[in-house]
Amino acid sequence: MGSPILAQFFDGLRFDPSSGRAVYLQFADALLLLIKNGKLRSGQKLPGSRDVAALLRLNRITVSKAYEELQMQGWLESYVGRGTFVSSHIPEPAPHVLRHGGTAAVQKKAGFSVTPKPYAEISLVSAELHLDDGFPDPALAPIKELYRAYRNQLTRSGLYHKFGSYSHPGGSYFYRDALSHYLNETRGLKTTAKNVLSVRGTLMGVNLVCNALIEEGDVIVSGVPGWNRAELNFAHAGAKHITIPVDENGLVVDELKKICKKRKVRMVYVTPHHHYPTTVALRLDRRLELLRLANEYGFIIFEDDYDFDFHYKHRPLLPLASADENGMVIYCGSFSKSFSPAFRMGYLVAAENVIEHLAKVRILLDRQGDHILDNAMAGLLNDGTLQRYLRKALPVYEKRRNLFCDLLHRELGDAVSFTIPEGGMTVWTEFDPSIDLEKLAQRALGKGLFLSDGKAHQYRNYHANAVRLGFASSSNEELTKSVAILKGLI
Structure with a gap:
């Protein structure tokens, strides 16, 4: 050499x-x-x-x-x-x-700049016991039926159109058509497949609408307390976010009217069926006034109907979208509460030209959804599997709600206050001001119980010492153990 x-x-x-x-x-x-x-x-x-x-x-x-x-x-x-x-x-x-x-080192920091923006913190439930944000019990969900429907999609004919080429970014026609019929029958909507866009959960729906319809500086109004992850999407889009109060009858629409007289509002985000996080329902007169204001001032109503199917006191109130005659409402829903958060199946419903526009913007993010899963879900809608599951699950969740509220009242009555929710999967629970929720959550986790520390529900002018305590994903025995742990800690 x-x-x-x-x-x-x-x-x-x-x-x-x-x-x-x-x-x-x-x-x-x-x-x-x-x-x-x-x-x-x-x-x-x-x-x-x-x-x-x-x-x-x-x-x-x-x-x-x-x-x-x-x-x-x-x-x-x-x-x-x-x-x-x-x-x-x-x-x-x-x-x-x-x-x-x-040798090359593990890269922990990029060589280019990363501009920080507000993003949601991720809390993973790892404890054996959990009073979560309102998740369903996957043991009740028709998982086997979904598996069979998915398997059928893999074995039937038309392989090229299923696997060999891209499909419509709005979702498969089979799914959108089945979903359209389902929403018309259960929610009083007036839609066809052209009014439906498949998305991977509510959060993607919010993000897509913000990307497609919100410009920097646009005014978005929502209630306080509200859903932090939707609000972070507003901030990420560069919108001017204005908050208004929520009381025992839902969004205070009179406050929205005052804003509309002074500023041009582009969108109002609302969860009228069970307001997130407090679970209160938007009263009928406020619903009608919200629709009237949208028609008068020309703003979008983004209706997040995240748990329509779970109402115990009476039949669920029909969505705002069912009374919308002028195409002002974008209606968003999800099957995450029907199956589990692991299955990312959601939908946006709006006027045809809005759906067409959203589909084009969606290509920039996600060429198309999971059409095989969508088609499997369509099969469950068409053969009535989902409807049978909901009829079976509803009384189970109602009994768990009743047990949980009874336990809270009996075991923690001096430390907490709450209103028994008419629907949904959580109880909005206010703790005595002397109780530090952050420390309580940390100590509970040490005992094998997960619950929120309440930080996500704090605002500059709103400081309720409250959290959402989910009951639906726990058995009766688990609910009893969970409340016993809280009692011991408090």
Whole structure:
């Protein structure tokens, strides 16, 4: 080997034939690292394969294959009669200090700037017991029926149109048509498939509408307390977010009227059926006034109807969208409460031109949804599986609500106050001001019980010492244990 310096570089290389990676690739990786680190420079001639093989005790073919590998990647250049060289097109590397013995370090911080924006914190439920944000019990969901419907989609004919090509970004026609009939029958809507867009849950629906219909500086109005994740989407879109109060009868629409007289409102976000997080229903006169104001001032009503199917006192109140005669409402729903949050199946319902516009914008984010899952869900809608499941689950959840509220009243009556919810899967529970919810949540987690610390429901001018305590995903025994833990801690 002509150069003693090159010999020094190569002599320090070691290879492990038992590593599962071919030795020639290990040698190629080592050469590449020498080039990237600047030890082998642009235009530098490499020793011949025979010399390298002798020095490293490798087969000459192994060395030749490594050289060929790097030639194909553009790192090396070979000339007949002259030899092999480091590519002349590689720029000189900036000097830097090698770490970890010359191997690449795990990258924890990017070399480019990242501008921080407000994003939601993720809380994962890992405890055995949980008073969550209002999740369903997957043990009650028709998982087997969904599995069979999904499997049928994989085995039936039309494979090219299912798997070999892209489909409509708004969702498969089969699903949108089935969903249209279902929503017309259960919610009093007046739709066709052209009024429906498939999305992967409510949050995607909010994000898509903000991307497609909200410009920087637009005014969005919502109630306080509200849903933090929707509000963060408003901020991310650059909107001016104005909050108005929510009382025992829902959004205080008179406050919205005052804003409309002074400013141009682009959208009002509302959860009228069971307001998030307090679970109160928007009173009928306020519903009608909200629709009237939308018609008068021309703002969008984004109606988030996240748990329509679960109402215990009487039949659910029909959505605002059912009384919308002028196309002012974008209606959003999800099957996450029917099955589980793991299944990302939701929908937007609006005027045809709005759905067409949203579908075009959706392509920028997600070319299309999971049409196989959508079609499987359509099968459950068409054969009545979902409807039968809801009839079965509703009395179970009602009994759990009654037990849970009785436990809260009996065991924690001096420490908490609440109104028994008419529907939904949670109880909005206010704790005595002397109780530190953050510390309570931390101590409960140490006992194997998850509950929110209430931070997500705090605002500059709203400081209720309250959290949502979900009952639907727990059995009667688990609810009893959970309340016993809270009693012991309080």
